[in-house]
Every structure is written in C-alpha cells, then in structure tokens.
Amino acid sequence: MALGWKAARFLHHGARIAATPVAAGPGGRLPPLAGPQRVTGAQTHNALDRFISYGYPVYCGGGTKPVVALTFDDGPGPYTQEVVGMLRQAGARATFFIVAKEIDGWPQLANEPRQEATVGAIGDHTWDHVDLTSATEDELQHEVVDSQQLIEEHSGVAVRLFRPPYGRRDLLVDREIQAQEMVEVLWSVDSQDGENGTSGAEVLQNVEDGLRPGAIVLMHENRGTTLRVLPQILAAVRAKGLHTVTVPELLAADPPSMSQLKSGNCH
Ligand SMILES: [Zn+2]
Secondary structure: OOOOHHHHHHHHHOEEEOOOOOOOOHHHOOOOOOOOEEEOHHHHHHHHHHHHHHOOOEOOOOOOOOEEEEEEEEEOOOOHHHHHHHHHHHOOOEEEEEOHHHHHHOOOOOOOOHHHHOOEEEEEOOOOOOOHHHOOHHHHHHHHHHHHHHHHHHHOOOOOEEOOHHHOOOHHHHHHHHHOOOEEEOOOEEOOOOOOOOOHHHHHHHHHHHOOOOOEEEEEOOOHHHHHHHHHHHHHHHHOOOEEOOHHHHHHHOOOOHHHHHHOOOO
C-alpha cells in the first residue's frame, strides 16, 4: 500500500529534536515543536527492535533529553481531523493508539488512521477496547492481531506499538504483544481526560504537572475537552522548553534505562 507523502517523509527522514528551548522567530512565529536535532528512521526502527526484544512495557523515556511523547487513544473519531490539524499547524508530533472497530465505526472518515500517521506514529489499542486480562486466548488473538492487521491496512504503515485498554496487562498479554512484534506502551502522566466530568482546566493542569523530560502523556483523541485545551497543552510544552516526539522517537532519542524499564518507575 502506498504511503501518503508526509508519512513517507517521516519514515525516510525521521523527526527533529532540539536540545535547547525555542523562542519565537520573526513576526512572532514559533518554530516547530519538534526541533533541529534529527532521529533517523533507521534509529527509530532499531530502537523498536530493541524494546520488542526486551519485552517489558514502557512507561516513559529516560528523562535525559528535553522531549515528551503526547499520546492520543481511542480514535479515530469525530475530532480526528481537528486534532491532527492542530498538531500539524504547531509542528508537533504525537502517537495515536487506534481502536480497530472505530475504523469501521467512522466510515465517513475515509482516511483514518492514515491521517494520524501524517503527524506521528500509529499504535494498536485492540479491536473492541476490552480488558485483555480477562480475555480468552482466542479473544486475545483477535484483540491484538486482527486489530494490528486492520490498522496496518488502513494506515499504510507498520504497527509496532500496542497500548492495552485501561492499562490492564499481565504476563500473557505482555507475551502476546511481544510475539506480534510490538512494544507495549503505557504512560507516566494521565491527563484523566478519559474520566467523566474532568474539566478542560483539570486536564490541562494534570498534563502541565507531569510535563518533564521523557514523559509519556495519556490523552484521548475523541474527547472535546482535550481538543479545546490542546493549544494550551502545546503552549505548556513550549514554555517548559520541551519538544514533542513520537514514542518510537522517544525510544531512540531518550530510551529508558534497563532499571526504569524493569521497575516501571519513571523517576
Ligand atoms: Zn482506551
């Protein structure tokens, strides 16, 4: 399947990561949130290979570089276009964990999740968004493998990341994800935008409080609340001198140490 030109550019040239805080240029126009230092496509590919071979869930980067990974779960959905448009306009990068049934659920979004792939990386978030720790072996296969294949067909990119719904995992889940050659990605910061009744101000505060080098931030692609505060979240990333990267770019640029990985402890 042919790739869109932006996705192809990402795969071939990788992302840009700056080591220093950025300032507004002429006319007050801010430089892209992804800065001048490159991580190549080959480096992200190798980093994914390495972390798949380790088989541990990833909660964060190493915290040694000024980079954060914003992640958006549960799409595609009604806000996909706006979220992608905002990120693109800001020059930001992100990772999208796709629920396979939503691809069929939003047939009017013919380009999903190809569209998300133009501003970052795509991951598998199961077919039906179920708790995998109570799934049978057959269900586990369906939720992990069939969804991976459908998302690959629709996005045109290899799916090498997986996020278990609700963060619910056990050894069987971990092994299945590793067997399907994906890295299991959790998070170090929960925006709590998935909870009913969380206000935009609270979502923004939760993210701001957790923004530090190496953070993986959990948000959702299908929440109007998150969409409304996304410009402020991106501004907060800038204000802290941080740069947005995808999860594969985080693993290449600022990998967690073996002890962070084994303990699941980010600090
Ligand atoms: Zn989810």
